[in-house]
Amino acid sequence: MAEPILSMDVDDDLPRTIRRERDAKAAREREARERDERERLSMEPPPVRAFERQVLQGAPPLPYGLAAPMGPVAALDVPFSKLMAFFIKAVFAAIPALVILAALLWLAGHGLQTFFPDLVKLKILIYMPK
Secondary structure: OOOOOOOOOOHHHOOHHHHHHHHHHHHHHHHHHHHHHHHHHHHOOOOOOHHHHHHHHHOOOOHHHOOOOOOOOOOOOOOHHHHHHHHHHHHHHHHHHHHHHHHHHHHHHHHHHHHOOOOOOOOOOOOOOO
């Protein structure tokens, strides 16, 4: 028979509700410390890297004297009409690329056919009704 695990901690003998309250209080204190640390870090100016220093030397001073802080992007709020216009422009910009790609593939196929005439040929014929 395995021996029971006996803990020397007095906290294990506390009722569940008291343990929950103690854990919730510790979590609130930890969140408050983290929030204070984030606020303290946001007040410090961001470090200026070498390339930013070179750009800033000849440029007029930025508003408030600080560069924009780097951070993760949480959301982009783009109106649907502007997003739709962007993708329509992207489709029209892709047409020349597709034409060039088709020409390159045709040249590659023609080159293979020239240098390797014994390869099995596959031709797709499209018949137009009269």
